[in-house]
Amino acid sequence: xxxxxxxxxxxxxxxxxxxxxxxxxxxxxxxxxxxxxxxxxxxxxxxxxxxxxxxxxxxxxxxxxxxxxxxxxxxxxxxxxxxxxxxxxxxxxxxxxxxxxxxxxxxxxxxxxxxxxxxxxxxxxxxxxxxxxxxxxxxxxxxxxxxxxxxxxxxxxxxxxxxxxxxxxxxxxxxxxxxxxxxxxxxxxxxxxxxxxxxxxxxxxxxxxxxxxxxxxxxxxxxxxxxxxxxxxxxxxxxxxxxxxxxxxxxxxxxxxxxxxxxxxxxxxxxxxxxxxxxxxxxxxxxxxxxxxxxxxxxxxxxxxxxxxxxxxxxxxxxxxxxxxxxxxxxxxxxxxxxxxxxxxxxxxxxxxxxxxxxxxxxxxxxxxxxxxxxxxxxxxxxxxxxxxxxxxxxxxxxxxxxxxxxxxxxxxxxxxxxxxxxxxxxxxxxxxxxxxxxxxxxxxxxxxxxxxxxxxxxxxxxxxxxxxxxxxxxxxxxxxxxxxxxxxxxxxxxxxxxxxxxxxxxxxxxxxxxxxxxxxxxxxxxxxxxxxxxxxxxxxxxxxxxxxxxxxxxxxxxxxxxxxxxxxxxxxxxxxxxxxxxxxxxxxxxxxxxxxxxxxxxxxxxxxxxxxxxxxxxxxxxxxxxxxxxxxxxxxxxxxxxxxxxxxxxxxxxxxxxxxxxxxxxxxxxxxxxxxxxxxxxxxxxxxxxxxxxxxxxxxxxxxxxxxxxxxxxxxxxxxxxxxxxxxxxxxxxxxxxxxxxxxxxxxxxxxxxxxxxxxxxxxxxxxxxxxxxxxxxxxxxxxxxxxxxxxxxxxxxxxxxxxxxxxxxxxxxxxxxxxxxxxxxxxxxxxxxxxxxxxxxxxxxxxx
Ligand code: 0A1
Ligand code: ZN
Numbered sequence: 001x002x003x004x005x006x007x008x009x010x011x012x013x014x015x016x017x018x019x020x021x022x023x024x025x026x027x028x029x030x031x032x033x034x035x036x037x038x039x040x041x042x043x044x045x046x047x048x049x050x051x052x053x054x055x056x057x058x059x060x061x062x063x064x065x066x067x068x069x070x071x072x073x074x075x076x077x078x079x080x081x082x083x084x085x086x087x088x089x090x091x092x093x094x095x096x097x098x099x100x101x102x103x104x105x106x107x108x109x110x111x112x113x114x115x116x117x118x119x120x121x122x123x124x125x126x127x128x129x130x131x132x133x134x135x136x137x138x139x140x141x142x143x144x145x146x147x148x149x150x151x152x153x154x155x156x157x158x159x160x161x162x163x164x165x166x167x168x169x170x171x172x173x174x175x176x177x178x179x180x181x182x183x184x185x186x187x188x189x190x191x192x193x194x195x196x197x198x199x200x201x202x203x204x205x206x207x208x209x210x211x212x213x214x215x216x217x218x219x220x221x222x223x224x225x226x227x228x229x230x231x232x233x234x235x236x237x238x239x240x241x242x243x244x245x246x247x248x249x250x251x252x253x254x255x256x257x258x259x260x261x262x263x264x265x266x267x268x269x270x271x272x273x274x275x276x277x278x279x280x281x282x283x284x285x286x287x288x289x290x291x292x293x294x295x296x297x298x299x300x301x302x303x304x305x306x307x308x309x310x311x312x313x314x315x316x317x318x319x320x321x322x323x324x325x326x327x328x329x330x331x332x333x334x335x336x337x338x339x340x341x342x343x344x345x346x347x348x349x350x351x352x353x354x355x356x357x358x359x360x361x362x363x364x365x366x367x368x369x370x371x372x373x374x375x376x377x378x379x380x381x382x383x384x385x386x387x388x389x390x391x392x393x394x395x396x397x398x399x400x401x402x403x404x405x406x407x408x409x410x411x412x413x414x415x416x417x418x419x420x421x422x423x424x425x426x427x428x429x430x431x432x433x434x435x436x437x438x439x440x441x442x443x444x445x446x447x448x449x450x451x452x453x454x455x456x457x458x459x460x461x462x463x464x465x466x467x468x469x470x471x472x473x474x475x476x477x478x479x480x481x482x483x484x485x486x487x488x489x490x491x492x493x494x495x496x497x498x499x500x501x502x503x504x505x506x507x508x509x510x511x512x513x514x515x516x517x518x519x520x521x522x523x524x525x526x527x528x529x530x531x532x533x534x535x536x537x538x539x540x541x542x543x544x545x546x547x548x549x550x551x552x553x554x555x556x557x558x559x560x561x562x563x564x565x566x567x568x569x570x571x572x573x574x575x576x577x578x579x580x581x582x583x584x585x586x587x588x589x590x591x592x593x594x595x596x597x598x599x600x601x602x603x604x605x606x607x608x609x610x611x612x613x614x615x616x617x618x619x620x621x622x623x624x625x626x627x628x629x630x631x632x633x634x635x636x637x638x639x640x641x642x643x644x645x646x647x648x649x650x651x652x653x654x655x656x657x658x659x660x661x662x663x664x665x666x667x668x669x670x671x672x673x674x675x676x677x678x679x680x681x682x683x684x685x686x687x688x689x690x691x692x693x694x695x696x697x698x699x700x701x702x703x704x705x706x707x708x709x710x711x712x713x714x715x716x717x718x719x720x721x722x723x724x725x726x727x728x729x730x731x732x733x734x735x736x737x738x739x740x741x742x743x744x745x746x747x748x749x750x751x752x753x754x755x756x757x758x759x760x761x762x763x764x765x766x767x768x769x770x771x772x773x774x775x776x777x778x779x780x781x782x783x784x785x786x787x788x789x790x791x792x793x794x795x796x797x798x799x800x801x802x803x804x805x806x807x808x809x810x811x812x813x814x815x816x817x818x819x820x821x822x823x824x825x826x827x828x829x830x831x832x833x834x835x836x837x838x839x840x841x842x843x844x845x846x847x848x849x850x
């Protein structure tokens with residue numbers, strides 16, 4: 001195993017910086033192979049620490065010259081940075097370095113994408129631009145001068161002087177280096193403006209490559225909505241004269257909240273009805289909001305160190321989820337978030353990569369931009385809000401902004417504002433930040449003389465480095481239904497704080513049916529012995545949309561598991577419950593579509609593991625197919641009616657209502673293609689005027705085995721649109737038969753439009769491959785070998801994206817010995833690669849170790 005241990009960084013070792021930065025002046029003379037970066041940095045000794053060790057981070061830099069207070073110096077330089085003799089008093093550091101953005105394929109630091117210069121500095125990319133104390137607790141005011149012949153040159157803050165061949169920018173707000181950004185290129189802008197509630201006019205721009213200007217309007221509208229929402233709901237105003245968004249094709253993540261200059265993966269900003277699906281529109285709106293909201297939660301108040309990442313990410317995800325719930329349907333947002341949380345975060349929390357929301361150590365921080373830090377981090381905030389109530393939450397946030405504006409803060413600071421606002425002791429609650437693993441909560445009921453008792457027991461399985469856990473505070477929202485389906489106890493919040501605890505409800509006329517964990521009030525796994533009759537009852541009657549959906553989901557899971565484990569036939573009662581749901585016209589069509597969607601193959605595999613079984617991915621795939629055939633047969637007439645009833649007239653609109661109708665119509669179409677050989681799907685394909693309809697039709701045609709021609713037509717139509725072609729690649733991998741998936745992936749990698757230099761394209765193929773459980777885990781082992789081959793290749797170019805993709809292997813311990821041996825071989829082969837990146841070595845090491 002590679003020695004990554006020597007480099008492990010621990011939260012407990014945090015020490016404040018020896019020197020602080022007052023101001024930074026940077027000059028960039030741009031050239032693809034040899035960009036010169038001149039820095040002038042005013043340092044002062046940190047009065048908060050006795051240490052006077054002067055260290056500047058720096059990686060892959062060619063140092064041209066350096067001076068202290070105008071005197072040339074010769075620092076001691078290593079691969080990681082430099083040290084130098086400096087005064088124990090304020091001084092000015094000047095340096096010039098050379099870097100080669102055109103050769104930067106890792107997409108971290110300053111790099112090039114289609115002739116455009118662009119930066120990505122979070123988490124530790126600024127050290128690839130110049131020597132600097134690249135840590136978030138060093139905040140400084142930046143002034144930037146860019147020299148180049150390119151027409152558009154942008155950086156953070158407000159614009160200063162500009163002229164032929166240069167542009168200057170000044171950011172008055174002190175910020176850490178990870179929020180630095182620079183963009184230069186032949187870009188065009190979609191302009192807009194916003195007036196803040198205190199009357200300040202802000203210039204807005206979405207900058208894109210020429211040709212993409214027609215796909216910016218939706219992002220611009222989303223930005224304005226976000227600005228308004230943050231004023232109304234959180235009282236937060238924007239604080240610069242200008243806000244720029246730039247779309248870039250080559251980007252490792254979704255987007256980045258650089259101060260005043262957000263940089264976006266083009267997939268997270270460009271939208272048009274012809275090229276983007278409803279899901280794309282919703283995601284773009286959410287990411288624009290997310291990055292904008294970071295201006296306060298992340299930028300004005302940043303993180304003291306990277307262990308506190310959830311301080312900005314958990315809170316900002318929570319805020320963007322509130323925003324989406326307000327803009328669209330709150331129940332549908334909650335249900336889809338829970339599906340996503342279980343699919344990614346529970347999966348992570350249950351395997352070798354499990355880590356606390358606030359990790360205690362890391363080798364490479366880029367490996368901790370995870371579902372646990374982001375999504376579980378947001379759940380923790382949701383629980384806090386439920387526990388203290390909406391009013392106290394609002395007060396605590398007000399205090400947080402007031403007390404910590406301009407700070408690099410910690411989770412302790414965050415919890416303290418809640419303690420000070422409410423007088424509550426949050427020390428037990430804090431375990432949510434320090435203990436990894438998903439708690440399991442079992443529940444038993446008792447009924448006697450009009451008193452109903454619920455007894456809960458909580459426990460959390462061991463996770464790497466954490467064999468035993470203490471009980472947490474778990475907010476459990478509960479309601480009770482009477483035998484006729486009426487609610488006899490409205491939603492009430494139970495606070496589970498002990499390992500075992502009972503709660504009673506009195507004065508009931510009859511034994512109620514409990515609706516537990518309403519709104520998914522805590523990120524736990526609820527174990528409740530019950531039967532399918534009760535689940536069907538809750539699906540029909542529960543007033544809480546989450547629990548209503550959850551009942552249907554539990555019913556589906558149980559029925560599928562019985563088919564899988566006992567060879568049962570598709571359950572008639574289940575099909576009847578689906579039929580009733582379809583017939584209920586009072587329901588949101590998006591909700592109905594969610595009820596008709598079966599638990600994922602991954603869900604079922606995990607359910608088998610929980611039952612002490614070894615999952616067979618191919619058998620799971622086959623059972624889901626069989627159930628869908630049965631649904632199509634049993635519900636055919638209703639599906640046809642739903643399809644017809646939910647056609648949206650008029651030109652395409654991306655709003656929630658229209659999208660909900662399309663979601664149900666397209667769910668029906670997918671099922672109906674199992675009955676009619678794809679005839680209806682072909683008609684939809686031929687007449688579609690928007691990507692949601694076109695892609696759903698193509699997908700339905702592939703399901704019916706009748707998609708060959710449409711696939712060719714789609715390719716011919718969209719070959720020049722990068723983002724649409726990503727969909728074309730993904731769809732083929734997603735629809736490949738288990739035994740043919742690896743071959744399909746291999747064939748696609750030989751397509752002239754395939755390139756591993758573009759993370760979106762690589763993920764379109766290999767991300768979809770990892771998601772195709774039955775194909776990836778096919779017993780031939782071809783999937784593992786192919787994935788390993790490509791990860792080895794990609795690692796040399798782009799460690800970050802490679803490392804993220806390694807999570808495809810994280811569930812390996814659930815499979816049989818043969819598969820485990822094949823996976824181990826693949827993982828060890830990756831590990832043995834010469835010069836494997838630290839990123840990938842850490843991930844493979846963690847996966848293998850557990
Ligand atoms: N802070 C960004 C996500 C992000 C994180 C890391 C990156 O490069 C390693 C890039 C972007 C967000 O939360 O949107
Ligand atoms: Zn974020």
